Amino acid sequence: MALPGYLSIKEAVHDGQSGNFIGVLTHFEAPYKSKGDDWVLEFTIQDEFSAGSATNDSTAFCRIFRRTQDKLPKLGAIGDIVLIRNVMVRTWGSKKHFISNARLHTAFLLFQSKHVPVPELSTGYSEGGLSRLLFTSNIATQDPSSDEQMAIIYLKAAAVPHLAEFQQQSVKRTVEPAPRYNNKKALLQDITLHKYHDIVGEVVKFFSPNPSTIDLYVTDYTTNQDLFLYEDPEEADIEDAEFASARKWPGPFGQMTIAIRLWEPHSSYASSYIREGDIVSLQDVHAKLSQANKLEGALHQDQRYPEKIKICKVKYTKQIEDHKARKAAYESAYAQRRARRTLAQNVPKKPSAKISAKRKEMQRLQKELEQKELEKKAEEEATARAGINPHVRASFPEIKLSTIAEIINNPSLTIQTPEGVEIVLPFVNAKYRTRIRVVDFFPNDLNDFARSMADPNWNTALNEMSGNEQRHDQGWKWGFALLVEDANAPTGTTPERLRLFVNNGAGQHLLKMNASDLKKDPKRQSITQLEQKLFILWGNLFELKQDLSSKGIKFPLPSGDPRLQNMPFDCCIEEYGSKVPKSDYWPYGWQRMHQPMLTVIMD
Structure with a gap:
């Protein structure tokens, strides 16, 4: 039954949101001490059973952190009901994680299944009744309302047919032997083949070979002769x-x-x-041999706790300081080697002219490469600090950002004649760089983002030609619009927004795709690629618009609506004029237009 003020687990789709939930306890582990100073309690809840006993989208893995063990919730048995108030939602792929630390002040109310009556005996617990369900809580909190009590009663009734299976699964997970992880904490210099290790290191490269895996290249600035050799071009032959x-x-x-x-x-x-x-900590990395017969690692799903994440950013000062000390030692030694090479190169000798020229050219190329890498790194760090989308790149980063209001109200639109007469121009040829987010798009069907040049409704030039003059152009071109607003638009307001028209040239540059007939794509490769590209650009806008429009909710939503989850990005915009028939709205016969330019969605 729907409960006001509460979300179902299926509705917990926004990463970072907080919410209230009710679920049946399907598995839990004994509290344990983390690698830091916290105690951790992990358990799983489920709140919907109509599709069977184990539905992934109605199941959440809960992880609770507290400074002392006595502050953790006291769980009972499989089948008990857990009511949670104010917990953070984290989504990783299709997995839902509910996270709570001491700062969140989350309340966990536990209702033992044996004390929860069947619905036929629930009259006294409903509105106006005097009966109260027994419960325990980790903190002082408000007693459950009559609506909450009835939701608990009906949820228990729905779960009862599946309790035996949950109990069997929990026992199986508990008695399964854990992998034997030997010599877990290790520097790279100490890792050995076929062992499991906990590694702390810096991510120097990030590569995704396919949608289900990611390759991280991690260093802790210690040397292992079994690792791949990355040779310095300055020291190579x-x-x-x-x-x-x-x-x-x-x-x-x-x-x-x-x-x-x-x-x-x-x-x-x-x-x-x-x-x-980032400096990261990875748990249970399996050391194995690569195809090149070199040491590499693999981090697989935990067999006992499939939802458990075993990678995180390092937060502990000691680990960070140790890593930085090793990095500083490496950089100092590397600088000394470069200085010795430079000194040696300045010693008079008689190398062949060909070898000397090659060496100088390689040194010049290497310096240019290092400078470009430093500039790229600085730009990426600035992007991360600003909280903008790193996967959308705009040219001319040195240009000052303009706001949407400044673009719309460009003072250059107003000029004055020598006689002092003020004239408002229909448009100006101008280029801007701005920071925006997408709040709506048109047309509503992504299949219509590509237009046929044989369609006179789109290619209106065909209507002005006689039958003999018309060319039967079967080509396709991009043609759609994005509604954007400032990245820092105040929450709850209706700020000035700008419509960007994406023509074929702008679309090819933005998407790195050529337009095609998206409706006649038997394998749906093109439309799938387009959806993935646009997801990077506008987050969950497409799915949200489909869902809310069916409920009569119109777009765009007010600024800051938490249901829309996307990141702002930098974008170059070009203003131009499009010839139109003269009218009261366009007295000069020109329509003011804006389009994205020199902006690309990175793969």
Whole structure:
């Protein structure tokens, strides 16, 4: 039954949101001490049973952190009902995690199943009744209302047919032997083949070979002779230097980096929250041999706790300081080697002219490469600090950002004649750089984002030609519109918004795709690729519009509506005029238009 003020687990789709939930306890573990100072309690709840005993979208994995064990909730038995007030939702792929720490002040109310009556005996617990369900709570909190009591009663009744299966699954998970993880905490210099290790290191490269896995290249600045050798182009032989430079390895050079392949659910988490340059902790990394007969790692799904995430950013000062000390030692030694090379190169000698020229050219190319990498790194760090979408890139980062209001009210639109007469121009040829987010789009069907040039309703030039003049152009071109607003628009307001018309050239640059007939795509490869590209650009806008429009809710939503989850991005915009018939609205016969330019969605 629907309960005001509460969400079903299926409705918990916005990462980072807080909410209230009621669920049946289907599995739990004994509290344990984390690697830091916290105690942790992990359990699983489910709130819907019509589709069977184990539906992924109605199940949530709960993880509670407290400074002392006595502050954790006291759980009872499988089948008990848990009422949760104010818990944070984290989504990784299709997995739902409910997270609580001491700052959230989350209330956990536990109702033992044996004390919850059947619906036929629930009259005294409904509105106006005097009966109260017995419960325990981790903190002082408000007693459950009559609506909450009735929801608990009916939820228990729905779960009863599945309790035996939940109990069997929980016992099986408890008695299954855990993998034997030997020598877990280790530096890269100490890891050994076929062992499981806990590794702390810096992510130097991030690569996604396919949708279900991610490869992280991690270093802790210690050397292991079994790791792959990343050779410094400046130290390589002349014949090999060009190859080493072309690989664009950011460092460190030597055998200090391990490639670790992450599988679900770790890959989804890393894709959302881990970036190059982060210092991360990885648990239970399986050391194995690569196809090149070098040491590499794999992080698979935990067999006992499938929802458990085993990668996170390092927060503990000691680990960070130790890592930075090793990095500083490497950088100091590397700088000294470069200084010695420079000194040696300045010693008079008689190398062949060909070798000397090659060496100088390689040094110049290497310096240019290093400078470009530094500039790219600085830009990425600035992007991360600003909280903008790193997967959408706009040119001319040195140009000052304009707001939507400044674009719409461009003072250059108003000019004055020598006689002092003020004239408002229909448009100006101008280019801007701005920071925006997408709040709506048109047409509503993504299949219509590509237009046929043989369609006179779209290619109106066909209507002005005689039958003999008309060319039967079967080509397709992009043609759609995005409604955007400022990235920092105040919540709850209706700010000035700008419509961006995406023509074929702008669409090809933005999407890195050519238009085609999206409705006649038997394998749906093109429309799937388009959906994935636009998801990067506008987040959950497409799915949200489909869902809410069917309920009569019109778009765009008010600024800051928490249901719309997307990131702002930098965008270059071009203003131009489009010829139209003269009218009262367009007295000069020109329509003012804006389109994105030199902006691209990265793969």
